[in-house]
Amino acid sequence: MEQDSRREGRIHSRPQDNALNKRHLLASLGLHLIAVIVLAFSWSFSSTPEVVVPKYLEARVATEADLAPLREKKQAEERARQQEADKRRRAQEEKKRQADEAKRRKQEEVKKKEAARKETERKKALMEKKKKEAERKKQEADKKKAEQERERKQEQLEKQRLEKELKERERLERERIEKERQQREQALAERLAQAEAEAERRADEMARQSELAALEASETERYLGLIKRKIENRWHKPPSGEGLSVILAIRLLPTGELAGVRVKLGSGSSALDQSALVAVRSVKKFPVPESTAVFEKNFRSFDMKFTP
């Protein structure tokens, strides 16, 4: 039985990790425990024939107590015989009772055994049933699990497929963006290169122009200086004009002759304004550049500011 239970336990203790199986295991353990206890009790009853031993010891004490008065030996023997007879009779009775008892016990034993057997059978059947049920359930579970596993695998596959697709899409998108970025960068670089080229072209142009301009400027500078010196030599600062200034607008002919002069911004001192006008008008011929372009640019008309 113990082996059974162990076997059962082993069966039940198979690693089937679900709550139902655990419950079954506990239930069967409980039942077995009960059965063992019951059986143990019945076993202890059947194995206690020396229950009367204390009575026997008592009897011996009583015999010893009768030892002292020897005179009463016959009586004693009588009593002993009687007692022996009683004893025998009692023993026979006892024997009979014991036999009855044993018989009854045997019958009870048989009955118990039958009951235990039946119980065991029942338990076994139940166990079997449970086992079958468990197996069925296990199979179902396994099946379900397999199903789930299959689904899981399928899902995983699907997921992997999706992930792969996503990654692919992302990669393509990245490539597209990078390509666009490169295109834009290239476009910008081209534009800048163009602008730079344009700037350089313009710089070259300007350099050329500025060479011309430098020539013109030096011409302009030279003649401005000449005009300035000429005017300075002819301007008689009036002593009254301190802190004032007058601006004249001057127009020249290409020959250098004065075409016109007027007070553009008067000083408020007629003597100062007059002194400036006289200085300008006293110049017979202004030094002007021969280049028509330079003349037209700066010398056709210009302003002159007199500050004493």
Place this chain on the structure above:
Amino acid sequence: MFMFLRCLKVLIFGFSISTSVMAELMIEITKGSDSALPIAIVPFAKQGGLTVPEDIARVISNDLQRSGDFDTLATSRMLSLPSAMEQIHYRDWRLLGQNYVLVGQVSYDAGTQRFRVQYELVDVHGQKRLIGEILSAPGSGLRKLAHLIADKVYEAITGVRGAFSTKIAYITLKNLAGGKQEYRLQVADADGQNAYTLFKSHEPILSPAWSNDGQHLAYQSFHSGRPAIYIQHVKSGGQRKVTGFKGLNSAPMWSPDDSHLVMTLSKDGNAEIYTYDLRNNSLDRLTNHYAIDTEASWSPDGKELVFTSDRSGKPQIYRMNLRDRKPQRLTFEGRYNARPRFSVDGKSLYYVHQVNGDFHIAAINMATGENRVLTSTPLDESPSVAPNGRMIIYATNRNDKGVLAVVSVDGGAKYFLPSDYGDVKEPAWSPFLN
């Protein structure tokens, strides 16, 4: 970053192009000619062989020439002698390098017995008349009239009022036979002509000073035997004694409103500066120092005085605000700086400055302390400023004789005034008189 810089470069380049295209041409003239302004004073035409007692054009020409501001054309160089604007051939005067031509004519009105003088000042280059008018004067007034025309020409061209009609006062000293000396207080036209004696004495006369209304002269005289300060009315000759304290009574100068004289008195034991109120004859002592304080002069705004003091050990010039009366030293260059006079604008002082043993007239800018020497004659003293601020008259020595000289305030033109009567010194230029 690199891209950015390139962008920037392009931008800047583009911008710099657009900015370089404007800027109108403006020639700045701040320096002028050092030479005097060329002007031709054409001899005034005389109608009908008229005899005119005064060569008007010559008087005008001399006035302008002496000012240092004008260079007059010699008559001998003139190509023509126009007497009115319409007669002017501008080309001629341009060829002669003249900026202005003064033309005029004189006629005589027998009825009024006055001369009629017409003049026109013409701008040769602008070919236009600047000023012109008709004036009249008796024969004796023609010189004065000429000075007046010179004033007008001067003002028309320079913008500064002419001072040719003003007068000068000065002291002459002549050694007489028998070891005696004669001092004279004289008044003359600004050109030194028409001199006459206002007061004379065998004792020294010193420090004549014009009142600002031009009516009086204050001066120091010893003629009573000891120094005293007098005021004399120029036209009437009436004289009155102002102070005759014990000791010094010297260096009188008028306040701008003529209500006070500032003077040096030593009545309290030492030469100190006082103001004398001519309205109530009261004195106010301004200095109190054991050193000599003297030769005070009033600023044009009447708020302060300048004077000479040797409180530093040597004569130096000090200024004193009349409100707080705290002397403040002005001159630090040289061992001798004395006899200060304000410029007309009150910004500068003219004074006697000793350089290498010689005494010259110098000018100092009171704000900056910047000074410059104006004269180069050896014993220059007693500067006095013309009322238009353009000239300074001073006394100097020439051929061991005291003479008067004039220098323009910029140190340019210099000339001596004729002296026909001994040593001349202590000149004082009058205010405007008309």
